[in-house]
Amino acid sequence: MLFLHKPATYLGITNSFCSHSATRFTCTSFEKACAIRYQISGLRGTEGAIFLFQNRCSWILASCKKVLILTIFRSCVHTESCFVPTSEIIAVEETDLNKKQRNSGKWQKMAKLHAFTVYYVKKAQNHRWRCSDVTFWCVDEQLCNQWIQALKELLELQTRPKQLLVYINPYGGKRQGKRIYEQKVAPLFSLASISTDVFVTERANHAKDNLFEVNINKYDGVVCVGGDGMFSEVMHGLIGRMQKDSGIDQNNPKAPLVQCNIRIGIIPAGSTDCVCYSTVGISDPVTSALHIILGDSQPLDVSSVHHNNTFLKYTVSLLGYGFYGDVLKDSEKKRWMGPMRYDYSGFKTFLSHHCYEGTISFQPAKHTLGSPRDKDSCRTGCHICRQSEQQLAEQRKKCGLKHEEDEEEWKVIKGKFLAINAVNMSCACPRSPKGLSPAAHLADGSADLILVRKCSRFDFLRYLVRHTNQDDQFDFSFVDVYRVKSFQFTSKLLEDNESDVTDIGKKHFGQFCRDHPACCCNIANSTWNCDGETLDSSAIEVRVHCQLMKLFARGIEENHKEAVSNQSRVEQLL
Numbered sequence: 001m002l003f004l005h006k007p008a009t010y011l012g013i014t015n016s017f018c019s020h021s022a023t024r025f026t027c028t029s030f031e032k033a034c035a036i037r038y039q040i041s042g043l044r045g046t047e048g049a050i051f052l053f054q055n056r057c058s059w060i061l062a063s064c065k066k067v068l069i070l071t072i073f074r075s076c077v078h079t080e081s082c083f084v085p086t087s088e089i090i091a092v093e094e095t096d097l098n099k100k101q102r103n104s105g106k107w108q109k110m111a112k113l114h115a116f117t118v119y120y121v122k123k124a125q126n127h128r129w130r131c132s133d134v135t136f137w138c139v140d141e142q143l144c145n146q147w148i149q150a151l152k153e154l155l156e157l158q159t160r161p162k163q164l165l166v167y168i169n170p171y172g173g174k175r176q177g178k179r180i181y182e183q184k185v186a187p188l189f190s191l192a193s194i195s196t197d198v199f200v201t202e203r204a205n206h207a208k209d210n211l212f213e214v215n216i217n218k219y220d221g222v223v224c225v226g227g228d229g230m231f232s233e234v235m236h237g238l239i240g241r242m243q244k245d246s247g248i249d250q251n252n253p254k255a256p257l258v259q260c261n262i263r264i265g266i267i268p269a270g271s272t273d274c275v276c277y278s279t280v281g282i283s284d285p286v287t288s289a290l291h292i293i294l295g296d297s298q299p300l301d302v303s304s305v306h307h308n309n310t311f312l313k314y315t316v317s318l319l320g321y322g323f324y325g326d327v328l329k330d331s332e333k334k335r336w337m338g339p340m341r342y343d344y345s346g347f348k349t350f351l352s353h354h355c356y357e358g359t360i361s362f363q364p365a366k367h368t369l370g371s372p373r374d375k376d377s378c379r380t381g382c383h384i385c386r387q388s389e390q391q392l393a394e395q396r397k398k399c400g401l402k403h404e405e406d407e408e409e410w411k412v413i414k415g416k417f418l419a420i421n422a423v424n425m426s427c428a429c430p431r432s433p434k435g436l437s438p439a440a441h442l443a444d445g446s447a448d449l450i451l452v453r454k455c456s457r458f459d460f461l462r463y464l465v466r467h468t469n470q471d472d473q474f475d476f477s478f479v480d481v482y483r484v485k486s487f488q489f490t491s492k493l494l495e496d497n498e499s500d501v502t503d504i505g506k507k508h509f510g511q512f513c514r515d516h517p518a519c520c521c522n523i524a525n526s527t528w529n530c531d532g533e534t535l536d537s538s539a540i541e542v543r544v545h546c547q548l549m550k551l552f553a554r555g556i557e558e559n560h561k562e563a564v565s566n567q568s569r570v571e572q573l574l
């Protein structure tokens with residue numbers, strides 16, 4: 001149990017909301033406390049933090065402030081302590097004492113007590129977050145209310161969602177979406193006083209169609225419970241609605257799209273959950289719910305895919321031709337298998353070892369500082385993404401929504417490929433923890449284009465295995481990777497058909513290369529896997545739109561080493 005003294009004193013010492021600058025600190029009589037406070041304020045991440053000291057021995061705080069403060073700090077030296085930034089407090093509630101006292105017999109004999117509970121984010125291993133709580137007790141009702149009021153005011157200052165629109169796909173992944181939402185997410189939203197309008201979808205595209213009709217301005221965000229396919233649906237609904245409301249023609253591949261400011265939260269309940277994993281660092285419904293509650297914001301690049309001036313789809317994770325297109329096509333017939341379908345179809349497609357001939361042309365992304373071969377990955381507060389954000393703002397200032405003519409050079413590559421993968425983000429997921437392109441950025445306005453040329457089955461297996469371990473998957477002579485801002489692809493079959501439409505033999509799908517009977521090259525086209533959905537056209541034109549939308553996420557945080565070392569420095573000071 002923890003007992004507290006007056007909010008002003010406590011918060012003053014610990015550099016919380018009442019004072020952000022050292023000079024405004026007035027508690028000069030407490031020399032030791034002052035010294036501690038000055039040193040704490042020099043630590044990164046402690047601005048505006050309240051410090052909750054967990055202490056196994058319980059005491060009621062006396063009125064003598066000096067003794068009180070020193071007592072707190074002294075008694076913390078050898079005990080557990082933690083500090084919680086105010087931005088990571090979930091809720092503050094008056095505590096139901098009847099319930100608490102039943103659990104703690106010794107307090108029953110005492111005078112009337114008052115208490116409140118602070119719910120906060122506790123960071124665990126592997127980017128997992130949990131809701132933890134600490135209860136503060138007090139004999140003085142007024143003091144207790146003063147604390148509750150002070151903390152609630154502090155929470156009001158945070159910009160957090162209050163009203164959310166939730167779509168649940170009951171059939172995604174292992175068909176657990178509804179249960180996950182009701183048992184793990186809804187109680188947290190209610191604790192954080194978030195109101196929700198919940199739709200359980202009844203068919204594919206239900207959520208997307210609904211987003212064109214609802215009064216979207218009523219909501220601070222949209223939550224989708226499901227996998228990448230469900231996220232894609234919600235994203236298409238929101239971006240499409242935004243363009244429609246602004247009179248932008250999505251069929252024009254060069255149209256500058258209007259940014260979508262309403263954030264999407266993803267509660268993972270699908271088969272791959274790549275977007276969630278790549279933006280949060282883990283596929284875990286409670287962690288995602290807490291990111292939504294705190295009102296985190298992560299901008300995201302979105303690519304548009306067109307064919308012959310017709311809009312096909314948007315993509316944020318994988319746009320893959322060849323291997324991943326074939327895996328998807330085969331796996332769609334096996335949906336009943338659940339997430340296992342990808343393992344089955346993956347193995348089958350690997351054995352078939354088809355390669356496809358075609359031409360890729362692309363514009364290298366010269367505006368961004370990074371390269372796909374960088375050793376560092378995109379992390380929370382990434383400076384490369386921030387630089388792209390600044391460029392975007394400058395460009396908007398200069399041209400507004402006008403389209404800027406793009407004269408930059410195109411590179412052309414012809415060949416036979418086992419896989420052509422374009423990824424807007426790393427595409428990390430539980431199957432591949434560092435993803436298809438570990439150094440790809442979430443919001444730098446570029447995609448990584450990975451070309452896997454024809455090679456032996458054994459070499460392709462070596463390449464695939466590197467998606468699952470720490471080795472560099474680009475360190476192969478048959479793999480090339482480019483950072484691009486746009487690209488086009490045309491299959492050889494289509495090129496031939498366009499140049500010689502009378503050659504009927506070439507239109508026969510499913511045949512193999514006639515010139516070289518032993519060749520694995522498939523005359524038929526593969527299909528594009530666009531974030532887990534197949535595209536009808538093999539010839540496509542792709543353009544990356546920098547930071548077109550936002551998620552309730554903060555990117556993957558650096559390992560907790562830094563946070564832990566901050567905390568232990570605070571402990572040392574105490």
Ligand SMILES: Nc1ncnc2c1ncn2[C@@H]1O[C@H](COP(=O)(O)OP(=O)(O)OP(=O)(O)O)[C@@H](O)[C@H]1O
Nearest residue numbers: 172173201202203226227228229230270271272273
């Ligand atoms: N009620 C529904 N009935 C049938 N299909 C639906 C329904 N609601 C949504 N869908 C569609 O189901 C598709 C797949 O859903 P979802 O992405 O949630 O699961 P998944 O495919 O198992 O996971 P992942 O995309 O991560 O591999 C989506 O494209 C979505 O449009």
Ligand SMILES: CCCCCCCCCCCCC/C=C/[C@@H](O)[C@H](CO)NC(=O)CCCCC
Nearest residue numbers: 228272274317318342346427432464467531532
């Ligand atoms: C011998 C060991 C070889 C193991 C190779 C494992 C490689 C796994 C890489 C996984 C990359 C996933 C990229 C994300 C794609 C999503 O947009 C999409 C929709 O959810 N999922 C798939 O297409 C599902 C794709 C699943 C492919 C297996």
Ligand SMILES: [Ca+2]
Nearest residue numbers: 301424441446
């Ligand atoms: Ca990107």
